[in-house]
Amino acid sequence: MVTSTTPWRRRRAAPVLLLSAAVALTGCGTERATDTAAALPTSLARSSPPPSAPPTPTSPPASPYVEPGVVDGAPHIGDNNAYRRTGTLSPAGEKAARREAARIEPVLKRLWRQKEWDPESVRAALLELGYAEEGSGEAGERAGGTLGVRGMDARYETDHYVTPDGAQVGLRVRADACVTAFVQETNYGVKVNGPYLETGCFEPPYGH
Incomplete structure (x- = not known):
């Protein structure tokens, strides 16, 4: 009787080992997928904001010494050339x-x-x-x-x-x-x- 029960136990144990191996393999695959997702750089997950445009230059203020109507902007040109007026x-x-x-x-x-x-x-x-x-x-x-x-x-x-x-x-x-x-x-x-x-x-x- 003892010799007849030993092969049955061996045959029952084999599926249990195969099932454990399958669970182990499945667990490893899940861990790799999780590790890969965690390793992705954040730049792929969201886009970077566009660089801000440089400030628009502003024109310098007008000189307070330019006389109205003077084309070249020379100061006091009207007064300096008063002697040429008729x-x-x-x-x-x-x-x-x-x-x-x-x-x-x-x-x-x-x-x-x-x-x-x-x-x-x-x-x-x-x-x-x-x-x-x-x-x-x-x-x-x-x-x-x-x-x-x-x-x-x-x-x-x-x-x-x-x-x-x-x-x-x-x-x-x-x-x-x-x-x-x-x-x-x-x-x-x-x-x-x-x-x-x-x-x-x-x-x-x-x-x-």
Whole structure:
């Protein structure tokens, strides 16, 4: 009887061992899956926030020294160039000045073509139109006459001043009206305007 029960116990024990092995294998697989999920980097689980945009630069405040209407923004350019402003030209004064400019322009054109732009030649040609040369008193004030002719103003070039050949003309037509003109080697010009603050009917040079 003892020998007959031993093989039965061995046969019953074999399924128990196989079942234990299967449970063990299943348990290992579950643990690996859990470990893999835990090992995933957090960057795959949620997206990173987008980088913030750089701040928009703001324009600097306007300078308090820029005058209204000044294009290049130079401070006090209007005050510095006040000497180049002309007086108010009335409609009657403009009409009278244009009439005299129409007489002067052909003379300057002829002199320019003849290459005679020195002040002496220009003065003599304009006096032939009947104008009287403007004089000056002891204190430098105007004294009679309306025509003024003089050489060109010196101008600065590179590192020194140069006085170009030519003549400039100032004709006082009325108290508020002038003919301002010039003739030189390169060109000539005639315009009407009110008198300048410091130079009368002559256009003042730059760099005052």
